[in-house]
Amino acid sequence: MAYENPEAERFNALVWEIVRQVPEGKVTTYGFIASMIPPPRGVAANDYARLGPRWVGDAMNAVSGIDEPTVPWHRVINARGGISLPEGSKAARLQRQRLEAEGIVFGPKNTCDLKKVGWEGPDAAWLEARGLLQPQPRKKPDENSGQLPLF
């Protein structure tokens, strides 16, 4: 939809390929996926940080009519751990139904715990073979503990 330019096709293809790697019972976020794809030519890194996730959402939307059976689109949710489809919509109910069928638990705010069910990403070799980047944690590292927070 949005982002119609010569690189759109490639971008969408990368998104779909990454989403295909998400295992059953795990979820990932739009921003997390975007962080693995290098910014297209002419897009500044700081702009891409905000544009990328939106484009990933657009790519998910495009799945509906193209590659629906092979792309587990339902495992892609927003950064808060919730479903981004219009609440009450048919698609939103389907997504939640599929996730719960895989064991994903939604709390009182209709969100799930990304620390628990968040996907850690493909291994380095898989990414490198496709010219992709290491997924970048959204939050800044905890300087005291020195641990990698992921989400």
Added chain:
DNA sequence: CGTTTGACTACGC
């Protein structure tokens, strides 16, 4: 042809 809107996020209050 100007406006509105969207499967987003970061940031400020």
Added chain:
DNA sequence: CGCGTAGCCAAAC
């Protein structure tokens, strides 16, 4: 910690 806002690109009105 919850809620509103800005920023950005295209497609749909």
